[in-house]
Amino acid sequence: MTSRRKLKRLLARRQLLIAPGVFDGLSARLVEEAGFEAIYLSGGAVARSMGVPDIGLVTMSEVIERAVQVVAAVKIPVIADADTGYGNALNLVRAVREFERAGVAAIHIEDQVTPKRCGHLEGKEVISLAEMEKKLEAALQSRSDPDFIIIGRTDSRAVHGLDDAIQRGKSFARLGVDAVFVEAPQSEAEMETIARSIPEVPLMVNMFKGGKTPLLPASRLEEMGFRIAIFPSESQRAAIYAMREALAMLKRDGSTEAMDDRLATFKERDRIVGLEEWEKLERKYLKSAIEKERRREAW
Template structure:
């Protein structure tokens, strides 16, 4: 439908309940509102909104070029169509403490269920070694304190991402995670955790902390199954760029087919039909509402 049936607070409560459930929460990355509808239809637990994907959607490399307004508004467009909670990447918070406060307030107003903030120097420079761009733990804790104090809805989930694995090792990750939790973070996202053994170390060191695993292709982390992550005690897994990569690869094949063969006829059977798209979009529900406004579902 035009909007989700659940309120923003209901989705935040569902997010927190999921993290506390003992069941792995799987959040694929949405590159559009339509893809978010597909994620919900397929039975996933939530929506992830990646900074890399959002930048790519704007035709920009992931170099901190997207603004707060662009990120927040795109997050709103995605979050509003689904009853699933949405976690959004807001890089380093878009500035100093006062900027972080504005970021959190805007995300709350626009219906996001939570966000993650990273301990890198802003703006983001994807591909630059983390050792050269990390802020000190105290500076990141200051960001987290600002974000936590900015919340008007205490159920908004605040996740702290640390990129310290490459330069400070797991000991550095754990020390930073504890500082960020003390500052008010609800969950820890340790980037570049290599494998099962390293996740086990983190789980033992942070026994009561919700942990997020980044299952991004072509990255430093081993791609683990949902069962493996569940057994490791991981609370949440994100698949940030998977759908965008699949969609762009399929689109490229389609365009090449038209260019070479002069028609798309040979690949029509690989497409969503008009009927399938209408089904996903709830076309008939809109028609029923247009005929009788009291047909709006609750």
């Protein structure tokens, strides 16, 4: 079964799918190792891993490169952040083709003005509903695999209010998107209203500390009717904290020996990235070839 069909089956369940955020192949492997059923390739996390803020500075090609790395590293479905499609409807057509070719199972596309900003920052602008409908129409008609999932996202809550955001979400559902993502509701009551107002398709919700949306338990999100919960920041926030702690100790003590029991071992690090599998291939294809050559020379 393809990862896209896996994701479709997961969304068809009457339960919440949790997709932790990743930003490279290593973080993706850790999410899979932890037992999660899907991965979220966060545009914001990718940007920060490059040393820049999430304000539309990262190009499509740079995100596609990460998407290829992440998809190659895991067997579970990858949901990718495609921002605005990196421009107008024509740019979006190309973005759909590139993400599809990269092997991701789903993308979400938002209605912000290009260049976009993190959905929980101030100063966002959105395009008209008419333009966004055309963009989504172009995206839906551009996919070559009908199992490739397209999620329509609106950032209108912060610009035109909740009612407008819900109307946009309902419009996206009528167009035929596979799921709807109303970004940055500002209270539990607003989240309930969104879930109640758009029952036609699976709904995505964004959970992270410090954003505009209240953090709720997975059980509560599922009870409301949400079907995908992305947690884009946890793995990167943890990595930042751990690296700072290790580097501070190294700077202060000249060694990290005092915290060695909290660091991954040499063997553990190589196990995570599949060294054993590569060593088997090495023995099968390289060392056997060398042995054959030696026998020929001996003859």
